Amino acid sequence: MNIYAPNEPLSRRALWSEILDVKNSLQGLWVLMGDFNEVRDASERLNSEFVEANADAFNHFILSAGLVEYNMGGGNYTYISDNGKKLSKLDRFLVCLGFKEQWPNATVLALDRVASDHRPIILSTVQSDFGHIPFRFFNSWFELPGFLDFVLQRCGAFSFSGSEDLALAIKLRWLKYKIKARLKVEKENTEGLYDTKKRRLATIENLAE
Structure with a gap:
């Protein structure tokens, strides 16, 4: 499920409830990805307001949906404001327990920003070490x-x-x-x-x- 959560806290909580209803109605492995516009704790914000009630609602949704999160490499934050002072971890992958059990060594990596105020993030279930890189002549x-x-x-x-x-x-x-x-x-x-x-x-x- 690709997610772009609204900025307004009440609208986000309504979205959490809607996603929970959809997930409970379907069987299978789940991967939720995208911009959740919310953080889980104060450490995921820098120089920006942290509202504990909003984080609690987000964490309660994650727990109720039976979702977990891989540790993210490449950086601590995925969003940076226009003036470069405010940073937040708004983008993430949330996976069900079945997915985590099947790919326990999967990795999440935040890439460098190029054309957006958000870092692209990648979830990989494939081991990244393939040995020596073949030499290609063009x-x-x-x-x-x-x-x-x-x-x-x-x-x-x-x-x-x-x-x-x-x-x-x-x-x-x-x-x-x-x-x-x-x-x-x-x-x-x-x-x-x-x-x-x-x-x-x-x-x-x-x-x-």
Whole structure:
């Protein structure tokens, strides 16, 4: 169920009651996600008003619906005000006990803000460690000035004494790291300013938290 709760507290409480009725009428695994426009305790607000009665009503709804929540990584808050002073954890995933039992090691991660005053959040039931990332070569790299000459020069500069199959494997691995280093410099030159400001914004938000 995708949720966007209203700002008015009485309307939110009416929504909690409506959701509870719907959930009790249907069987199956439940995942409630979205902007609940409410926090569960005072620690989920920074420089903004905390109303205990509203939090109690929200927690009572969660308990009555038999829902639980995974710990969130990536940040403590999901919403930041326009002036950057007020932060709150308004977005979350609430899951039923059956879901939690089936995926006890699921994770919730808050991503960096890009185009909104809310952080995107992701619920993943898949283990994130897939080993080494395969090296992918894109034809578009040949459009970079001097890239083809760079590759040919590096291929010609490689030397290895040993069996041919081992030499080929080592040469390709060596060439991969040379290309990655070249592309890193290229990326820093073309996207450095944007990436620097984006990282700076993420750092400021983490410091604010």
